[in-house]
Amino acid sequence: MGQMIGRIRLNLVAILAALGALALPGALLAQVEMDAPAVEAPAGGEAAVEDDAALEAATPESVYAPMAPTEGKGMPTAYQDDALKSMTFQDQYTLDGAYALGMHDYILLPIITVISLLVLGLLLYVIARFNRSSNPEPSKTTHNTLIEVIWTIVPVLILVVIAVPSITLLARQYETPPEDAITVKAIGYQWYWGYEYPDHGGFEIVSNMKSKAEALADGEPYQLAVDNRMVVPAGVPLRLQTTGADVIHSFAVPSLWFKQDAVPGRLNEKLLVIEEPGVYYGQCSELCGTLHGFMPITVEALPMAEFEAWVLAQGGELPGAAEAVGAEGGDAEAPAVALAE
Numbered sequence: 001m002g003q004m005i006g007r008i009r010l011n012l013v014a015i016l017a018a019l020g021a022l023a024l025p026g027a028l029l030a031q032v033e034m035d036a037p038a039v040e041a042p043a044g045g046e047a048a049v050e051d052d053a054a055l056e057a058a059t060p061e062s063v064y065a066p067m068a069p070t071e072g073k074g075m076p077t078a079y080q081d082d083a084l085k086s087m088t089f090q091d092q093y094t095l096d097g098a099y100a101l102g103m104h105d106y107i108l109l110p111i112i113t114v115i116s117l118l119v120l121g122l123l124l125y126v127i128a129r130f131n132r133s134s135n136p137e138p139s140k141t142t143h144n145t146l147i148e149v150i151w152t153i154v155p156v157l158i159l160v161v162i163a164v165p166s167i168t169l170l171a172r173q174y175e176t177p178p179e180d181a182i183t184v185k186a187i188g189y190q191w192y193w194g195y196e197y198p199d200h201g202g203f204e205i206v207s208n209m210k211s212k213a214e215a216l217a218d219g220e221p222y223q224l225a226v227d228n229r230m231v232v233p234a235g236v237p238l239r240l241q242t243t244g245a246d247v248i249h250s251f252a253v254p255s256l257w258f259k260q261d262a263v264p265g266r267l268n269e270k271l272l273v274i275e276e277p278g279v280y281y282g283q284c285s286e287l288c289g290t291l292h293g294f295m296p297i298t299v300e301a302l303p304m305a306e307f308e309a310w311v312l313a314q315g316g317e318l319p320g321a322a323e324a325v326g327a328e329g330g331d332a333e334a335p336a337v338a339l340a341e
Contacts, residue, residue: 064310066229067279067300068219074255074280074299075221090255093275096172097257103165111158177271181237184230188242188249188262188284191291195230201317205230209294224281226298231310234277234301241269247289253282253299261286274301 069075074093079086092098129135185196193207207226210218215225232238242251242262252259260270274280282297302310308318 064302064306064313067277067302069221069279069281074253074278075224076254076281092255092257093278093280094256094258094273095275096169097255099165099172100169100257103169107162107165111162115158173270175271177239177269178237181239181271182233183239183241184232185241185243186230186251186262188244188246188251188288188295190246190289191284191295193226193230193251193284193295193297194245195228197311197316199319200311201315203314203316205314207298209296220298221281223294224283224296224298226296229279229298229300231300231302231307232274233304233307234274236273236304238272238274239269240272241267243267248286249284249288249295250286251282251297252285253280253297255280256282256299258282259285274299277301277303 072081073091076090077085089101089104092101130138183198185198187194187196187204192209195205195207197203197205205228207228207230209223210220210225210227212222214227215222218225240251240258240260242249242260243266244262244264246264248264249262250259251262256272256274258270258272260268262268278301280299280301282299284292284295284297286292288295311318
């Protein structure tokens with residue numbers, strides 16, 4: 001009888017232990033739920049939408065998008081589109097380019113035209129007036145002092161008129177970039193271009209020509225469009241440096257009045273200020289090998305805010321960002337030090 005009572009007690013203890021084991025996870029889960037902070041579900045998904053919008057706004061890639069080119073701006077004009085414009089300079093988007101184009105249109109071209117018409121008129125007059133039938137007895141005159149003085153002084157005056165704007169333009173083209181100019185380094189390779197940004201972390205962009213199908217699909221001129229453009233800010237001084245990695249190349253963009261050789265072992269630099277945003281096309285202008293005609297240049301000038309977004313999208317850094325962070329950190333630590341004291 002005593003053994004039976006002992007077994008009953010053991011069975012009761014086992015049953016109670018089993019019930020406790022089953023109830024323990026539920027109690028622990030309830031305790032965790034009680035301790036956890038309450039999170040309200042977004043009403044109608046509004047909070048989730050706001051988070052996505054904030055994420056997109058903070059992402060640099062969402063700010064920068066390649067600029068679409070403007071027909072006739074920064075690119076050559078086809079003869080079929082405008083025969084006269086195809087035979088002259090492109091429209092200029094730098095101050096030096098505008099000065100040079102004005103000098104060509106309003107000084108050189110009129111002088112050349114007048115001289116050419118004058119010489120042509122003199123030739124026609126001589127042919128008509130002094131031929132054998134009209135003038136059977138030729139003149140014996142060999143010198144004419146007045147004429148010799150005129151054709152000596154007039155060309156000198158013409159050269160002086162041309163020399164003043166020419167020397168001015170030459171001096172402007174060799175103007176030194178200011179200290180705060182943004183540096184961009186163009187490196188010529190066989191046969192593509194690379195662009196480094198020393199002031200923005202030193203990253204490099206490799207630029208190759210697009211295929212015909214890609215260029216036409218993007219609305220760009222074939223053999224001038226590239227997959228990665230040289231992106232720069234508009235309206236600020238640029239220190240454009242050029243060098244060659246293998247042979248001599250030449251970085252040339254006609255609508256920006258810019259041409260500078262890229263020589264291996266030598267670093268050339270020149271001031272460039274693009275007056276307005278846009279897409280400007282050029283090509284290598286030095287015979288550099290069999291694929292010389294397949295290394296175009298595309299310069300995309302953006303407003304400063306968009307340029308900085310592009311820099312961040314490429315993994316670069318903005319000048320002064322590290323100093324600003326350090327200064328903010330120092331200001332934040334100052335109150336803590338004062339409190340400790």
